[in-house]
Amino acid sequence: MISVSAISEFIYCPFKVYLRYVEGYQIQSPFMLVGRLYHEVNRGYEELIKRNIWSLNKKMNLEEVSLNIFEGVSEFVAETSQKYENPELMDNEKFEDVKNMLESQLKLDSLIIAIKTKKILNTGKSPLEIVDMLFPPSILDLTLENSEIGLKGKVDKVEIGEGIYYPVEIKTGFPPVKGVWQADALQITAYSLLIEEELKKEVLVGFVDYLQIRERKTVVVNSNLRKKLFETLSQLQSLLYEGNFPDKETVTSKCNSCNYAQVCDHSSF
Ligand code: SF4
Known part of the structure; x- marks a missing residue:
């Protein structure tokens, strides 16, 4: 097949x-390493964001919403990245750059989610309804x-x-x-x-x-x-x-x- x-x-x-x-050659590449890291982080990130939305309420301002939504993401990226460190495929400096880039992309993404979330919170919807709206x-x-x-x-x-x-x-x-x-x-x-x-x-x-x-x-x-x-x-x-x-x-x-x-x-x- x-x-x-x-x-x-x-x-x-x-x-x-x-x-x-x-x-039957199975040759690894730095690109594949980065791909696997991105996939795993992305999967866990979405679950983390959904969980963090549960702690929000209407009284929070945008900054508070944003901080709460991003809570634990940096630690999660650092922890997951450890599993993928492989100096034979990518030296430490390059891998550090990949990690930092990934974290800054997630920060930007979570800010966009925070803006949407704050708008929806203002309409009186509950965190559960927000999760359903943003994540099918x-x-x-x-x-x-x-x-x-x-x-x-x-x-x-x-x-x-x-x-x-x-x-x-x-x-x-x-x-x-x-x-x-x-x-x-x-x-x-x-x-x-x-x-x-x-x-x-x-x-x-x-x-x-x-x-x-x-x-x-x-x-x-x-x-x-x-x-x-x-x-x-x-x-x-x-x-x-x-x-x-x-x-x-x-x-x-x-x-x-x-x-x-x-x-x-x-x-x-
Ligand atoms: S792309 Fe790779 S597999 Fe294809 S011809 Fe070039 S070296 Fe060979």
Whole structure:
């Protein structure tokens, strides 16, 4: 069965997929380390914020709301980061920069939440109602697979609103100027198909959360994306099971930052 994450790797470079899934290379990179840290922190951060909202009341001013909402976040980031320290992949100074950047992004994010929360508090809503308004019910890390499509994967989050399911993919990198990266759109499409098969509900829209700038972008799961997904899956199957590489040029800029360059015969440098 093909994993959904292989789809975006395939879009990045088919040779990378071959090296990883056929040749069996598992090469770690600083980017993967940062990605895992961001994912774990983001998950715990949301729970912390929800819990902190419970301690708020209407009499608090914006500064108090903001301070209360951010309470415990710095400690949580520091504690979680300890697990990911790995000087072989990233020296201490760089890792410290990543940690500081992550904390300042969360501070900014929590300030935006504080402004929204204060406005809602002023209307007389309770903390419980505020949590429901700002954070829709969701399922985290939902594992899905379907043998008929030949696809499996773990979706970061599925948000549920009025009986409709929305797959959410969390990305550490930056988004393009417009829309989302094609690989991200295809991942959302793949999760949509898996959710439709598993939960028997049509999925029309998903989201990509780009954590670097904390921006959510929408993906409309239309027929073009579905068609592109099946074409990509067919190319991937052909590569993985028959060793057929699609006609694709290697791109120097990608090879320059590729963690597989040291073991890749197709590297362009
Ligand atoms: S080094 Fe270049 S060709 Fe090789 S896997 Fe990486 S991106 Fe692809």
